Amino acid sequence: xxxxxxxELLVYVGSYAPSTSKGINVxxxxxxxGSLTLDQSLSGIENPSFLTLNHNQTRLYxxxxxxxxxxTVTSYTVxxxxxxxxLNEQSSLGKASCYVTVDEDSSCLVLANYSxxxxxxxxxxxxxxxxxxxxxxxxxxxxxxxxxxxTAHPHSAxxxxxxxxxxxxxxxxxxxxxxxxxxxxxxxxxxxxxxxxPGAGPRHxxxxxxxSFAYVINELDCTITAYSHNTEDGALxxxxxxxxxxxxxxxxxxxxxxxxxxxxxxxYGSNRGHNSIVVxxxxxxxxxxxxxxxxxxxxxxxxxxxxxPDGRFLLAANQDSDSIVTFAIDQQxxxxxxTGQTVTVTKPVCVKIAKRHN
Numbered sequence: 021x022x023x024x025x026x027x028e029l030l031v032y033v034g035s036y037a038p039s040t041s042k043g044i045n046v047x048x049x050x051x052x053x054g055s056l057t058l059d060q061s062l063s064g065i066e067n068p069s070f071l072t073l074n075h076n077q078t079r080l081y082x083x084x085x086x087x088x089x090x091x092t093v094t095s096y097t098v099x100x101x102x103x104x105x106x107l108n109e110q111s112s113l114g115k116a117s118c119y120v121t122v123d124e125d126s127s128c129l130v131l132a133n134y135s136x137x138x139x140x141x142x143x144x145x146x147x148x149x150x151x152x153x154x155x156x157x158x159x160x161x162x163x164x165x166x167x168x169x170x171t172a173h174p175h176s177a178x179x180x181x182x183x184x185x186x187x188x189x190x191x192x193x194x195x196x197x198x199x200x201x202x203x204x205x206x207x208x209x210x211x212x213x214x215x216x217x218p219g220a221g222p223r224h225x226x227x228x229x230x231x232s233f234a235y236v237i238n239e240l241d242c243t244i245t246a247y248s249h250n251t252e253d254g255a256l257x258x259x260x261x262x263x264x265x266x267x268x269x270x271x272x273x274x275x276x277x278x279x280x281x282x283x284x285x286x287x288y289g290s291n292r293g294h295n296s297i298v299v300x301x302x303x304x305x306x307x308x309x310x311x312x313x314x315x316x317x318x319x320x321x322x323x324x325x326x327x328x329p330d331g332r333f334l335l336a337a338n339q340d341s342d343s344i345v346t347f348a349i350d351q352q353x354x355x356x357x358x359t360g361q362t363v364t365v366t367k368p369v370c371v372k373i374a375k376r377h378n
Contacts, residue, residue: 023101024048024101024102027050027051027052028048028049028050028051029048029049029051029328029329029373029374029375030046030047030048030049030059030102030373030374031046031047031048031049031056031326031335031371031372031373031374032044032045032046032047032071032073032080032104032370032371032372032373032374033045033046033047033071033337033344033365033368033370033371033372034068034069034070034071034082034368034369034370034371034372035067035068035069035365035366035367035368035369035370036067036069036085036339036367036369037063037066037067037068037366037367038066039063039064039065039066040063041063041366042061042062042063043062043063043064043065043066043067043068044061044062044065044068044071044082044104045058045060045061045062045365046058046059046060046061046062046102046103046104047059047363048102049328049333049335049346049373051328051330051332051333053359053361054333054346054347054348054359054361055346055361056335056344056346056361056363058363059102059103060102060103060104062096062104062106064106065082065084065092065094066084066085066086066091067084067085067086067091068082068083068084068085068094068370069083069084069085069117069118069369069370070082070083070085070117070118070119070120070369070370071120071370071372072120072121072122072372073098073122073372073374074122074126074144074148075122075124075125075126076126077098077374077375078097078098078148079095079096079097079098079107079122079126079144079148080095080096080098080104080372081093081094081095081096081120081122081129081150082094082096082120083112083117083118083119083120083131084112084117085116085117085118085134086115086116086117087115087116087135088115089115090111090112090113090114090115090136091111091112091114091115091116091117091133092109092110092111092112092117093109093110093111093112093117093120093129093131093142093150094106094107094108094109095107095108095109095148095149095150097148098374102374107147107148107149108149108150109150110142110150110151110152110153111153112131112133112140113133113136113138113140113153113156114133114135114136114137114138114140114156115133115134115135115136116133116134116135116136117131117132117133117134118132118133118134118175118176119131119132119174119175119176119177120132120177121177121178121179122144123179123183123201124179124183125183126144126148127143127144127203128141128142128143128144128154128201128203128206129141129142129144129150130142130177130179130186130208131177132174132175132176132177132188133174134173134174134175134191135173137158137159137160137171137172137173137174137190137192138156138157138158138159138174139156139157139159139174139177139186139188139197139199139208140153140155140156141153141154141155141156141201141206141207141208142154142206143206154205154206154207155206155207155208157199157208157210158172159172159174159188159190159192159193159197160172161192161193162192162193163192163193163194163218163219164194164218164219165219165221165240168191168192168221168240169191169192169193169194169219169221169240170192171192172190172192172193173190173191173192173193174188174189174190174191174192174197175189175190175191175222175223175224175239176188176189176223176224176225178224178225178226178227179201180227180234180249180251180254181227181251182251183201184200184201184254185198185199185200185201185211185254186198186199186200186201186208187225187234187254187256189216189222189223189224189225189236190222191221191222191223191239191240192221194215194216194217194218194219194220194221194222195213195214195215195216195222196213196214196216196222196225196236196256197210197213198211198212198213198214198254198255198256199211200254211254212253212254212255214247214255214256216236216238216245217238217241217243217245217261219240219241220238220240220241220243220245221238221239221240221241222236222237222238222239222245223236223237223238223239223275223276224236224237224276224277224278225237225278226278226279226280226287227249228249228280228284228302228307229280229282229284230284230304231284231304231307232248232249232250232251233246233247233248233249233259233302233307234246234247234249234256235247235278235280235287235309236278237264237275237276237277237278237289237290238264238275239274239275239276240274242263242264242265242273242274242275242291243261243262243263243264243275244261244262244263244264244275244278244287244289244298244300244309245258245260245261246258246259246260246261246262246307246308246309247259248307259306259307259308260307260308260309262300262309262311264289264291264298265291265294265298266294266314269294271293271294272293273291273292273293273294274291274292274293275289275290275291275292276289276290276291276292276322276323276324277289277290277322277323277324277325278290279325279326279327280302281327281331281349281354282327282329282330282331283331283351284302284304285301285302285304285354286299286300286301286302286312286349286354287299287300287301287302287309288300288325288327288334290317290322290323290324290325290336291314291322292321292322292323292339293321294314295316295317295319295320295321295322295338296314296315296316296317296322297314297315297317297322297325297334297336297347297356298311298313298314299311299312299313299314299315299354299355299356300312301354312353312354312355313355313356315347315355315356317336317338317345318336318338318343318345318358318362319336319338319340319341319342319343319345320338320339320340320341321338321339321340321341322336322337322338322339323337323339323369323370324337324339324368324369324370324371325337325371326371326372326373327349327373328373329373329375331349331351332348332349332351333346333347333348333349333359334346334347334349334356335347335371335373337365337368337369337370337371338368339367339368339369340367342364342365342366342367342368343362343363343364343365343368344362344363344365344368344371345358345361345362346359346361346362347359
């Protein structure tokens, strides 16, 4: 296997695929031109729809999103060249597992089960393998949309920068559930809940890298909400809600992913239907958002996207047109420009970019 070049980053792509197909693909991203080159493909896991890397990028974890039965969460070792090898798997204790994350010290893993309405917590062993689930919390309730909010649907689970709290946007409840993370007992302790607008459908949440703000993309009403974040008690307070769509767009759309540039200057969100990335500028003194632009993802249904650690490129995964498209990010304006670089991937639904290996 070739050594990683200085101008290369590793990119891990999850997809909707049967277990017999190559569901996880590893690419090398050329940071000079934004091109992607396939390096490894793995089968053996059904619908690996969400991936996460541990902090030092020596382990990768993938959920298996299965609708009719409990899924799994699988651990992989990552060798110095970025290649994956199976380590172990555990039951996800729920259906349609859709999100997974690991704390900074790689001591525990949290996952969200969309259809079952539950969140599970796992100890991470010293070798990076997963122990059996140590805790599971069940969400109960509904909201105003009878087609999508008939029951609880946690869609992500994000550990805050302090490592003390887990924030779980629940699309079905129109709430963000906040849990205290008890490391000693490996427990999720109910701490707080933040109410979203009825029918909003909060989906993904991201914390700002340098100011005490969090931003949530709402899948159903196609908005983005800015919250001030009290780092001591984990509270969120509504500051602003902005549209993810242009005013004149009236066709079907649901929102999906949200990320902030490493500089903290710009926020990006994806639209499925309008098939675009919306860009907002972040005022670092107030946390407020100012509209910049919409850019077509050059494909259909951008469920997920990722920004390189240096903030120079954005990779958009177009689930229903089987492509990942690379955009250059203007460092001054935050605007996106096509690079002409596209790769074909069957139903890509998650993109994770590793920081440079030493």
